[in-house]
Amino acid sequence: MxxxxxxxxxxxxxxxxxxxxxxxxxxxxxxxxxxxxxxxxxxxxxxxxxxxxxxxxxxxxxxxxxxxxxxxxxxxxxxxxxxxxxxxxxxxxxxxxxxxxxxxxxxxxxxxxHLEGETWERLRPRIGAEDHARLRADLGRLLRGLHRIRGSSFGYPYGNPPAGAATGWRAAFDGMLADVCADARRFGPPLPVDPDEVLGLVRTRGRLLDQVTVPSLVHFDLWEGNILLAERDGRLEITGVLDGERSFWGDPLADLVSTALFGDIAGDPAFLSGYRPAAPLTTDERRRIAMYRAYLALIVLVEGVPRGYDPQARAPLTALAADDLRVALNLLR
Structure with missing residues (x-):
């Protein structure tokens, strides 16, 4: 491709x-x-x-x-x-x-x-625990600022249909997830569960999505490979946030998925101290995050087929995505 x-x-x-x-x-x-x-x-x-x-x-x-x-x-x-x-x-x-x-x-x-720096993923083995915690808190603060950017409608800016076609976040996300489930049936990747089961579980919990009434700008691909770090004044700083192509207008909690890629953001107190200090995630919020974990996991599992990736070379990543999909669905159950 x-x-x-x-x-x-x-x-x-x-x-x-x-x-x-x-x-x-x-x-x-x-x-x-x-x-x-x-x-x-x-x-x-x-x-x-x-x-x-x-x-x-x-x-x-x-x-x-x-x-x-x-x-x-x-x-x-x-x-x-x-x-x-x-x-x-x-x-x-x-x-x-x-x-x-x-x-x-x-x-x-x-x-x-051009922004200076190397990816956080590449530099990670050289970052000590103290610097790592500081950088995670910094990332949380930056993301909190991003989510203050508000839109007028929900969904992908240039989706089909585009943002604005849905009346609220529940309808927008239902359409986004339904599209990925349809892609799964069209491209036929190996999946640990039937796509209709994913869609059904999310719809069962759909009332939780009604809690989101204002569209925030969501990056949705903020893993360490898309964040640049460089040394300034003797310490590493975040110098770049890249690859905003998966962004959409929606629930800001959706960005807590890729920031803890295939993991649980609740286990990252440093990040949360920057993003929302003294405000632990509620049960409803964790279930909404589980919906977005399932959505991202499905994307990872499906996209390898149209992109022509080598299944064997990609197997470690797809195994992580499949495991995370199971975890997300168990949280929704």
Whole structure:
């Protein structure tokens, strides 16, 4: 699924984004992602004399098999960065240009500012317990600020139907989950339970979703691989929050799933001290989180088929997702 970009294609997209006088001095593909093509570029454009670092992200070409929710992911990501940039202290890339008219290349693209740092996942073995706890609390505070960004409707910004089609969060999330269950039947990955059982259990507890009356901006992919860290003034700090393509307008508690990926956020007191100090999760809130754990686990289990991942190489991840799906359903029961 992940395309390989030629130097000519990169130059063409940059010219479309920044004008024909902009030159690509260097280009290096950034590895780790498996869906979009991502390149770190050095750009120069007259009359400026300084070089500029930028990141170019290009979506797969039209006709690539996708899950239902993956409609217009790059436009969703651009909107996330524009909205999240209003949060004090939250480091997200700036949008230099975005294109979805398919004139420069047969796919959506984003040209963004480059943020310094390495992923938290990569640096984790070198982070001591004290620094780790401090960074988790910092992440909680940043996420609390993100969730103060409110929308006017629930759901994916460019979903089909788009946000606003549902009358409330219960209807929006029911549609989101139903789409993933339909994708599971369409692509046929091995699953530990029938998708209809997942949908039925969530609908049985649907009244809990009615407690969410205001749509918050939710990232929904805040695992350590999407968070950058760098040393500033002698200690590690969060310097980047990336990959907002799965974001939606919904229940802020949904972001407590990927922040504790395949685990229980209640077991992370450092994070919670930053996110909601002195306010332990209630039983109803834990059940809502369980619904979102089931939703994310299903996405992980299904997406490997349309993306053409090697099932054996992906087996450790799918085993974790399958276990977490079982845990989430037991919580709902």
């Amino acid at each position: 992940k395309r390989t970009l030629t130097d000519e294609q990169i130059a063409g997209v940059v010219a479309h984004a920044r004008g024909p006088g902009t030159r690509v001095l260097t280009s290096r593909e950034l590895t780790g992602g498996t869906f979009n093509s991502v390149h770190l570029l050095t750009l120069a454009a007259p009359p400026a004399t300084e070089e500029e670092a930028a990141v170019l992200k290009v979506a797969p070409p039209a006709g690539t098999p996708l899950m239902t929710y993956e409609n217009a992911l790059m436009r969703t990501e651009a909107e996330f960065y524009r909205r999240a940039a209003a949060v004090p202290g939250l480091p997200v890339p700036g949008i230099l240009a975005a294109g979805s008219d398919r004139t420069a290349i047969d796919g959506d693209y984003l040209l963004m500012t």
